Amino acid sequence: MRLQIFDNHETLSRATADILLRTVRENPRSSIIIATGSTPTLAYQLWVQDLLRQDIPTDELMIIKLDEWGGLPMDHPSTCETYIQKHIIQPLSLRPDQVISFTSVAADPAAECDRVYRAISALPSIDCCVLGIGKNGHLGFNEPNTTWSTVPHVAKLSITSLGHAMLQGDSRDVQYGLTLGLDTISIAKSILALASGSEKTAIVEQALRGPVTPQCPASILQTLPQSIVYLDTKAAERITS
Ligand code: GLP
Numbered sequence: 001m002r003l004q005i006f007d008n009h010e011t012l013s014r015a016t017a018d019i020l021l022r023t024v025r026e027n028p029r030s031s032i033i034i035a036t037g038s039t040p041t042l043a044y045q046l047w048v049q050d051l052l053r054q055d056i057p058t059d060e061l062m063i064i065k066l067d068e069w070g071g072l073p074m075d076h077p078s079t080c081e082t083y084i085q086k087h088i089i090q091p092l093s094l095r096p097d098q099v100i101s102f103t104s105v106a107a108d109p110a111a112e113c114d115r116v117y118r119a120i121s122a123l124p125s126i127d128c129c130v131l132g133i134g135k136n137g138h139l140g141f142n143e144p145n146t147t148w149s150t151v152p153h154v155a156k157l158s159i160t161s162l163g164h165a166m167l168q169g170d171s172r173d174v175q176y177g178l179t180l181g182l183d184t185i186s187i188a189k190s191i192l193a194l195a196s197g198s199e200k201t202a203i204v205e206q207a208l209r210g211p212v213t214p215q216c217p218a219s220i221l222q223t224l225p226q227s228i229v230y231l232d233t234k235a236a237e238r239i240t241s
Contacts, residue, residue: 001227003208005236009042009196012232016043016130019192019228021050023128024061031062033129033180034088035140036080038165039194040130044087051092058092062123064180065101066131067140069167070154071175072104078167079104102152102178109178113152120152120184129188133195133229136160137203137216139185141177144215150181182220193221196232204231205238 006012020043023030034044051058068080075082081101089099100119106112120126131139138144141155155177162171185191195204207218208229221227231239 001208001221001224001229003229003231003239005231005233005240007233009232012194012196012230013040013042013046016040016192016194016230017046017050019190020047020128020130021054021056023190024051024056024058027127028057029060029062029124030127031064031123031125033064033066033126033131033185033188034084035066035130035132036083036166037132037134039132039196041087043130043194048088048091058094059098061092061094061098063088063094063099063101064120064126065099066129067177067179068102068104069174070104070106070109070178071173074104076104078170080166083166104178106178109154109176113154113178116152116178116180117184120180126184126188127190129185129191131185131191131193133193133200133204133207133218134161135199135203137207137218139182139193139217139220141179142182142185142217143177144217146214146217148182148214148217148220151183152178152180155179182217186220186224189226191221191224191227193218193227193229194231195229195235198234198237200231200235201237204235208239
């Protein structure tokens with residue numbers, strides 16, 4: 001695991017966008033796992049802006065959605081789908097076959113996870129994975145105290161996740177989570193885990209300096225040599241002091 005601390009969210013986002021840009025430039029057929037939430041949004045905006053301005057081809061790029069709220073209609077404003085459509089898919093005009101994405105309204109969510117598993121298994125590689133370290137230490141919807149070793153699966157959501165700002169206080173229709181598992185995340189050639197702001201200070205300390213344990217899924221980053229953790233000074237406060 002490599003760790004880098006940035007002065008603020010803007011510089012962290014710029015550096016994240018630069019890695020994503022380099023990934024696509026070096027391999028236009030890259031497959032990239034995309035987290036949602038507030039942490040990577042600016043990075044995605046900068047990345048997409050640069051891809052378009054520099055006219056970098058994206059017609060062979062594959063985007064893999066990290067997770068989804070099960071039970072919300074796909075076009076609900078709070079879904080991870082709406083987020084990736086708005087920030088990545090639509091601005092880059094990606095085709096549906098360039099996106100591997102859990103549906104949020106599957107009749108059989110476990111079968112939907114198998115479908116996503118098979119689609120990912122058919123890819124030549126996963127080149128990069130962007131993660132946001134969750135307030136409770138989750139990565140995607142790999143929640144605390146669940147099994148380490150997993151492929152795409154249906155997750156029981158924690159109270160903390162159900163309180164996520166994406167749901168805007170309304171989690172009534174969310175019945176479960178759908179998420180790539182830690183095994184799938186771990187096969188990415190490069191893993192970029194982000195945290196910014198003081199609400200992440202305590203969990204970042206636990207994840208990066210505490211024991212490696214399923215009680216804090218983000219602690220798995222300590223064991224992954226290809227992981228790069230980008231923090232702003234607020235999130236890194238207890239690590240630096
Ligand atoms: C939710 C999202 C994830 C995201 C995580 C952290 O679980 N579904 O994709 O990585 O929250 O979000 P934030 O960056 O807003 O803290």
